[in-house]
Amino acid sequence: MIQSKLSADDREVERMYYEQLDSELKVDLDVEVEQPPIALSYGTHTYTNHRGKFQAKTAIGTYGNFSFIQAPPKSYKSFFVSMLVSSYLSSGNKFASEMKSERSGRDVLHFDTEQGLWHCLRGFRRSADMADTDKGYLTYSLRTVDYKMRLGFIEHKLNSAEEGSIGLVVIDGIADLVSDVNDIEASNTVVQKLMEWSALYKCHIVTVIHSNYGSNKPTGHLGSFCEKKCETQISLEKDENSNRIIVSCKRSRNRGFEDFEFYINERHFPEVIGSSSPNIPF
Helix, strand or coil: CCCCCCCHHHHHHHHHHHHHHHHHHHHCCCCCCCCEEEEEEEEEEEEEEEEEEEEEEEEECCEEEEEEEEECCCCHHHHHHHHHHHHHHCCCCCCCEEEEEEECHHHHEECCCCCCCHHHHHHHHHHHHHHCCCCEEEEEEEECCCCCHHHHHHHHHHHHHHCCCEEEEEEEEEHHHCCCCHHHHHHHHHHHHHHHHHHHHHCEEEEEEECCCCCCCCHHHHHHHEEEEEEECEEEEECCCCCCCEEEEEEEEECCCCEEEEEECCCCEEEEEECCCCCCCC
């Protein structure tokens, strides 16, 4: 038997702590828990249960969970992020007519960890222009601070926000929150933070990570942890013959959305192919 090195007083404090956790973490099977509300959806699907046949929105992500986007470098990840953000800000727009949000007046926190200020502004403004609004759109460039400061700053912004005011958090990209994507302990800590933040602040978090070269696996141990813990894993693949980007739901805890494609239109906005609105010329 392993002897505890804690004093009797410390063991009592530890026992009281775990007793408190017991009451907080125990799941009562008789309590009805509502399905997490949808933050972003793409299209609809039908399902049948004992009450009949129903149609529902197909979730990309729900409040209280996190998702991630993976793609090789230069696969228009930031353009796809603009599509998600603009759809959330405007509760759906003509560039992705099947993509809808349940924003309810909540804010978007958008953190770019990699790009310089000029490129950051271009991406942030693209999202606002597509949505035709920047109300409640809070944007930050974290390139100039180290990875520990980035993680701490994101947590600070969430902690200091008014309760219930944050709906969507975008972190582009998560690899810059660790010193090494193959550091198991650091990777686990960051992904644990995504789970903690999304649950605590009842927001949806979307983050971005590269795929391994020549593979469809996200980079390093960090990517593996994201795969295991996320609600939705979104993959982007560029068709070199047509310059179209194929968006796929690789994994989901919900009903996965159907594949769709987008391209960069004349205004340099990402636009879903088959969107109900015509292209907008210069």
